[in-house]
Amino acid sequence: MAYHWGAQAVQDRVGVRELAEHVGRSIGTNIRPVAAAFLAQQPHLVVGAADGTGRLWASLLTGAPGFVRATGPERIAVAGGLPDGDPLAGALATDGTRVGTISLDPRTRRRMRLNGTVEVTPGGFAVAAEQVFANCPKYLQKREPLELVAEGAGVVRRGDALTPDQERAVRAADTFFVATTAEGVAEGAVEASHRGGLPGFVEVRTPGELTWPDYAGNAMFLTLGNLAADERAGLLFPHWETGAVLQLSGRARTEFGRDGSRSVRFFVDSVVESLHPGRLLWSTPEYSPANPPLPGPPPHRGSTTR
Numbered sequence: 001m002a003y004h005w006g007a008q009a010v011q012d013r014v015g016v017r018e019l020a021e022h023v024g025r026s027i028g029t030n031i032r033p034v035a036a037a038f039l040a041q042q043p044h045l046v047v048g049a050a051d052g053t054g055r056l057w058a059s060l061l062t063g064a065p066g067f068v069r070a071t072g073p074e075r076i077a078v079a080g081g082l083p084d085g086d087p088l089a090g091a092l093a094t095d096g097t098r099v100g101t102i103s104l105d106p107r108t109r110r111r112m113r114l115n116g117t118v119e120v121t122p123g124g125f126a127v128a129a130e131q132v133f134a135n136c137p138k139y140l141q142k143r144e145p146l147e148l149v150a151e152g153a154g155v156v157r158r159g160d161a162l163t164p165d166q167e168r169a170v171r172a173a174d175t176f177f178v179a180t181t182a183e184g185v186a187e188g189a190v191e192a193s194h195r196g197g198l199p200g201f202v203e204v205r206t207p208g209e210l211t212w213p214d215y216a217g218n219a220m221f222l223t224l225g226n227l228a229a230d231e232r233a234g235l236l237f238p239h240w241e242t243g244a245v246l247q248l249s250g251r252a253r254t255e256f257g258r259d260g261s262r263s264v265r266f267f268v269d270s271v272v273e274s275l276h277p278g279r280l281l282w283s284t285p286e287y288s289p290a291n292p293p294l295p296g297p298p299p300h301r302g303s304t305t306r
Contacts, residue, residue, distance in 0.1 A: 002027045004182050004189075007225025013256065016219040023218050027133045029074050035112055035132065036070035039103055043067075043145070043280050045078065048100040048179025048192035048234055049091045049118075055249040055270060057087040058179040058192055058236035062278050068103065074129045076101075076114060081124060083276050085155035087247060095120050099127060100179060100192035106240075106282060107144060109137035115189055130189070139196035139215060141174050141285035149243055152277030156244075159271045161207040166273065169246055170210065170237060172199050174285055179234040180226035180252075193223045198291045207268070210235075214254070214262035215292060224254050224262070233266060243279030247272045 002024030003011070011017040031039075045068050048058045059082055061067075067079045082089040091097045097118040104111040115131040157163070162170065174196060181190045195212065202212045214224065227233065231253060237246040250269040256262055 003220070003222075003225065004229065006182055006228035007221050009228055010221040010224045010254070011219065014219075014221070014260075014262075016221075019219045020221070023220055027131050029129055029132060031070045031073055031076065031114070031129060031132055035134070038105070038110065038112055039068050039070055039076065041065050042103045042105060044103075046102045046104070046177045046192050046236060047088065047092065048177075048181075048190050049088050049097055050181065050190070050232070051087050051091055051249075054232070055087070055234070056179050056181060056190075056232040057234035057247055057249050058177045059086050059088040059092075059247065060236060060238060060245055060276070062276065062280060071126065075126055076129065077121060077124065077126045079124045083152070083154055083274070085272075086274065087249065087270075087272055092118060092125055093120055094118065098181075098190045100190040101127065102177065102192040102194060104140065104194060106140070106142060106285075109140040109142055109288070111135050111137075111140065111194060113192065115191060135194070135218060137288070138217065138290045139288050140194070141196060141287055143240055143282040143285050145280055146283055147281045149279050149281060150277055152243075152279060153275040154277075155272060155274050157271070157273040161268055162204065162248075162271060163207075166246060166271065167204045167207065169239060169244075170202050170204050173202055173237050174199050174287065174291075175238065175240075176202065177236040177238075178223060179236075180223050180230070181232060182226045182229040191222050191226055196288060196291065198287060198294050200294050201291075209268065210248075210266045211263055212266075213292075214264055224264070227252050227254055227264070235266065240282040241284065243275065243281055245274045245276060247274070
């Protein structure tokens, strides 16, 4: 089955179970040649996993195109690892760690997801694929790579709540990634997913609490399904123009409105802000035409054209 009880419960509540079953047929274990070619072109990979204490995080790996590659129909290899101090550095250096990955290309608005189990290899790690599938380009902002920066400062700041500067970074974000899990339901499977919208779509309610709308998607409800089974979540906010990375670990729950709307409320437990070496700087965005409008005046940055 493509879905565990948590995802099925959300699908039933929203009334998309039949559609979800149809879409779920796209989930497989094989990495097709077109997917292998896509991976080989990407300069970064987002990975979600639990650290040694059980906290869930999403981390960003970077490298020259080819640092992620398919080495078989059900296996990818990743050269290198995470910088020292990253919350998942130890997890990705441990055999058997369950991970969810997502490779997203801002140049083409394409993305691919692969979930599986880590196998440590000389000079990096591999992931034995258990789920492989693609998502549509909805809510993806288009960007072009500008410059590769070799130097970095590593971890800049740690805390248990957002600083004022970090709050501003979250409010300005048009993209973030979320890691969730269904431990005990699907053998501890982990998912890494993308969320996008116009700047301001993520609301900072307090330094320890965020909320964002759940926009209409592919009807799978993998992320919300996981949250129905396990409240742990990890968020990754990349700052595309500087290469800075903001990682949050905490707990989340889905709230359903009477009008059919959905939102996710996230409670911060831990914060890590980093500036990694080997980071790629990207252009200002061309916003996705699928992004729903926000209340208030429209943003002044970027474009809404294709």
